[in-house]
Amino acid sequence: MQIQPLTSNQSSMEILFDSFVIENLKSFDELIEIYLTYKQKNPGKTIIFTLDDLGQAEYTSGHSIDSNDLDETAGYDLSKLDKLCFEDGKHLGYLSTPSEFFIRRENFLKQTKDIDFSSVCNSLLIEEEEILILEKINVSPFEYLDEKIILKVVPVEKSYEGICGFPNGYFQSDLDPFENYALSKHLFEKYNFELFGIGASFLGFIRNEKLEENKIRELISDLSKLYNTNETAFDNLSEIIKSNNYIFLKYIEYLKE
16 A cells, blocks of 8 residues: 655646545555544544545546636635745636635535535435445445545545535536535534545545444434435445444435446
């Protein structure tokens, strides 16, 4: 396993905060060890991994940023930004340095004020074959990770705000970045699940300990509302959750293996 600082030629996105590229990962347990290590080394910040299909995840994230004007600089004081943000005295027109990340964060959070978990429910349907894929992902997540993973040290304290470091959800029938935020906030506030991963198809959440039995029942009830299906559809997933302290959920219209 190798971890090195991310360079501009290793990502299609601008580097707005400390980021690292992970390659030759041997197991999901190894990824969790990295997560815990970097979380301890960066108090007050949030660790976000990319998960499945890095190229597609970066593509949709870039479009999410553009379509929701998350890098719009109008109305912000740019006088204290890094000089690298300017060319011939004019701002480049896009965010490219850590000094500008506050703009992305503020633009993102402004658009989350009128959305909560209830408004996200029934936004997605889930087919039987998708549930089977979710079960497989939650049993063997390592098999669904990209060979190259980017570790993002997002300068936000709340895990669900980490989405503004890698906003995703672009296509019309997917959950959008703000719906993903509302879902992540709900899972944290009700179950203490912290968002730790964002891929092209699914989100990853983790907590310090396994979820209590009564809370698992509540979680399954919430998932049935989220995906507009019967609770019994998640009987197998419920048993899988009992054995883990993490969960992976789809945020796209249709999940393919």
